[in-house]
Amino acid sequence: MENYGQRYLCKDCNKRFRLINYQHKNEVQEMWNEYVFSKQTLRELKNKFGYSKKQIRHIFKTLIVPKKEHMPRSLSLAVDTTFFGKRKTGQWGVVVFRDFKNKENLWWKFVDDETISEYMEGKLFLESLGHKIISVTCDGLPGLVSVFKEIPVQFCHFHQTQIIKRYVTENPKLIPGQELLELIKTLTFNNQTTFTQKLNQYLLQNQNFLNEKSFDFTRKRYVYKHRRLRSALRSLKRNLPFLFTYQEFPELNIPNTTNTLEAHFSHIKDVVRIHRGLTKNMKEKVLQTILLNSSIVLDSEKNN
Secondary structure, rough: OOOOOOOEEEEOOOOEEEEOOOOOHHHHHHHHHHHOOOOOOOOOOOOOOOOHHHHHHHHHHOOOOOOOOOOOEEEEEEEEEEEEEOHHHEHHHHHEEEEEEOOEEEEEEEEEEOOOOHHHHHHHHHOOOEEEEEEEEEEOHHHHHHOOOOOOEOOOHHHHHHHHHHHHHOOOOOHHHHHHHHHHHHHHHOOOHHHHHHHHHHHHHHHHOOEEEEOOOOOOOEEEEHHHHHHHHHHHHHHHOOOOOHHHHHOOOOOOOOOHHHHHHHHHHHHHHOOOOOHHHHHHHHHHHHHHHHOOOOOOHOOO
16 A cells, blocks of 8 residues: 555664645645546555555545635625435535635535525524625525515526526427417516516516416316416515515615525535546535635735
């Protein structure tokens, strides 16, 4: 087996040892960064750094990810959760609060389910450090708006579009479904007044169609025939008050999507897929490193 480095023998006690500072921190950090950010495998690291796979695993296992540092300030937050694995086999995820302006991840927590309590915990934590939250861009988790009372909340346009597509599909067969899909595609290019007028016009034109019912012999009662389309519209009407917040407060430069987090989530999942077979603890360490990498306070901010 390959050794970590030169071993020495004490002539007084015959004990073998290595120099305490042999494992240079810079080399360990370089190896870890290549593993995480350059997506190098253990085999590739083994060939480059001269350690065995077992030694590299031990180094990574004992490596400690630095703690997050904070510089309290006013924040326009983007918040979201991404999940790994499958629900049947033990799904888990990470909730992330990100400063949109400075592209800095401020708080994150590993969770089994996305609940309101985690978002409340993140909000209270940041406020306890002196941060002032001036706006929040989020997805449509029920009750999430209540966490950020008295704070301008923007519902993500991308998530709203995906919700509509999930109900009517990307290629709806029925004309009302096609019309709704075309309407949601104009979301970003309209203001609230114009979009609301178009939505009301759509509802008026398709009122009879949406109210069509058929008898369900299993339930022994009449049910709506186009339930998925009605669900899509219910979502749109529920979120409508929060779809144009970014236009109501132009001075805050509120993002209308959580796309600032999507790139992070995509990279994280790429790394997890490449390094398959990792324990959950190792996956969390990898994720913490990626999230922390975009959480370093700028030197200019520190000096202010």
